[in-house]
Amino acid sequence: MASSLRAFAVRRGEPVLVIPAAPTPREVKPLSDIDDGEGMRFYSSGIHLYRRNPSKQNTDPARVIREALARALVPYYPLAGRLREEAGRKLVVDCGAQGVMFAEADADLTADDFGDLRFCPPFPCFEHFILESTTNAGAEPVIGRPLLYFQVTRLRCGGFVFGHRVCHCMADAPGGMQFQKAIGELARGADAPPVAPAWGREMFMARQPPQPCYPHLEYVEPPATGAKPDRMLSTPPDAMSRVHFFFGPKEIAGLRQRAPRNMSCCSRFELVAAGIWRSRTAALGYPADEEVRLSIIVNARGRGVVPLPEGFYGNAFAYSAAATTAGELCRDRGGLGHALELVKKAKAAVTGEYLQSVADLMVLAGRPLFALSRTYIVSDVSHAGFKGVDLGWGEAVYGGPAKGGEGPFPGVANYFSRSKNGKGEEGILVPVCLPEDAMDKFQLQIQGLTSEL
Template sequence: MEKAGLAEFNVEIVESCLVPPCLPSPRGTLYLSNLDNQPAMRMAFNTLLVYEACEHVLPDPAKTIREALSKVLVYYYPLAGRLRKKEDGKLQVECTGEGVLFVETMVDKNLSILGDLEQLKPSFKQLLFRFPSNTSIENVHPMVLQVNHFTCGGFVVAVSFHHSVFDGRGVGQFLKGLGEMARGHVKSSIEPIWDRELLKPRNILVHDLESIEKKIDSTSHSETAPIYKESIQMSLALDFETIKYVKDGIMSECLGICTTFEIFAALVWRARIKALEFPHTQCVSIYFAVDVRRSFNPPLPNGYYGNGIVAACAQAIVHDIINQPLSYLVNIIKKTKMSLTNKYLRSIIDTEQFPLNVYSNKANTILSDWRWLGFNEVDFGSGTPVNIYPMHWNENGFNLSNVFLFLHSSKRIDFGFNVITWMPPQEFNLFEIEIEAITNKYAMNG
């Protein structure tokens, strides 16, 4: 791992400014739903979008994106405001029109210095503006963009978004709209819809507490996730052939249709639990983000960019996770997804029965599928990104030690998809061995 202070490249800030909407925008305070106010959403997520130099390269990416930003904020004006905490502790958005923080930088190296981002290095943190960890919520911006120019003509757009304002799909929608504006469109092809009141709690609480309580993790509910300084961000590539062998094998075991996510969520769950050697009698949980926009009755409208995700929770005994066929875990995950009915969703919104901090319990495995959020479709005029990568390194270390993200592989490789995780190296090595053992079994039978 790179030594502190030993940078592989240097980043010089050219300009830092607030970009407001180019037209007057509404003022006032906007409601955030209980899904927006889930404890797990009270954090910023950071992502790098990598663009190579090409024959259609933008002469000035920062200028193009900055001008497009001022236009798209006319429609996404809440992002130009600020978060505010109410007396009851819940968050809302004050539409101030101040603007989105925009940073432009110059990097003294070619884009090749990043490789395929298979390992995140501390020097990469220069590519993203981050507020100090002790910054009050009132001073945190819902969105920050940093455009980094490299000497080869390529550039990296670093996006930091506060999860309480929108989820990954909402950010993907915003970024695609930003790209459309950069390419000369008059407005976004998808009309953004804020209407968080669609998810307001009902006046008369009607809920199925028994089904809810079974889903709530009864372990630590601390507000701050633990820091694992020894962890590093790692990437595990799954090629198309391996994916096919595993899917074919599981489909024959399940005698039904299973999604790629369900199958590989089960595979990751088993490999991690086996690698970490939990007691065989222990009950452990897997949490995975599910987009429930279409699960409501009526469904949330197309263009809704608030949080429309719920952390589904499946549980099993360690002995069964290790010894039952992998299809057993796939079916548990599938049934858990099917349980997220309109009745259940409305009940957890009414009662605010959300898991408070699933990150703090090492026995929890947490997954999120980023492949369909739309980040890989963001085109500012020179094509779509060759790579998308989360970035969660901070000055204290990693605080997502039990999280796994599924992402498209780099365009340079076209290798299936990547599993991104944060682990101490010795744990990751054991996890990788288990993944290989499971996939090899299906490849041999394929």
């Protein structure tokens, strides 16, 4: 577990706008109908921590990154623009080189002060190392505001923290990392990014007329049963317990032993998602007849379902929901068969036709927010490429999300990321957030599913 930081102060300079280093096209570019859904209208945050590099003894990382950022914004010029909303809540990018926000800061800390970062996110005291975009408490508008916020915090040891916030309408996790790797390439002396960015948003536009051809439960709240409100949405944040769970070789073996023989080829992600969903449902004590859901974020990259152009950095994923009753999910005593079957089916549902159907639904339904009640949302960011961002100081000590999940409801959404335990074994790290009394029950459930038979 990462150690608690001692008391410290961050001295942040006045944020400034960084504009492209050369003239860029002045135009208006529509986002795709997957980019501009209600659930995308927020800023995702990430952090990279770098140690001192002796070869950079007299080099200011803030200056290097700021200059590379300005150069990267030339080919990635839409990121320097501003969003505006048109008829039907359609978002377009006004590409006018308005710029992105950038701040320099200094902290009386060393890289070692952050302790053991294997069990992150959240990154220790992350709010000090990212430049917030909020203007009012609880509000985070994306229209008419900078699309990127960066902060470089120099550390006393010569290392630094690179904090970033990206409007999710513009890029998903792999797309955001593509842009940051471009900054790194330029910071290390390249003349241009090795992969030219591609807009390509037209492939995720709704048909005319829109024709959704799937039920898309992920955008419909579960039926009301007259029971109490979902505890995950009604419990105050200060009454939540947050615990990191590491699923290494031993835990994966335990889960696999509880999978039916015909599902022996399940992926680690599928096993962990099924195990957490089942344990979480039992711990929260939902009535047996209430519908519960697992909503999986499935990215089209690398799956061959959509011919994405090389360099595409927009959103290329969809939510896919698995649904059953709490009683059915937890009835499989000591096993994972039912949960696994639903997880695998939900993942396989995301095809090119499914993504087209989502785009159609967004237009017809007014770009709705995804369902939250009695729903657990999971996203695997272990392949997003966070570790590949080299800004000239070598590999990051930590590279990944700043928080354990995004959005205003703690614990509803979780990131699954890669980590290593004290033995050097690689596994999946999941930061779970639950009401305090439910966390003890959840831990017992997980122990029961992961102990080897």
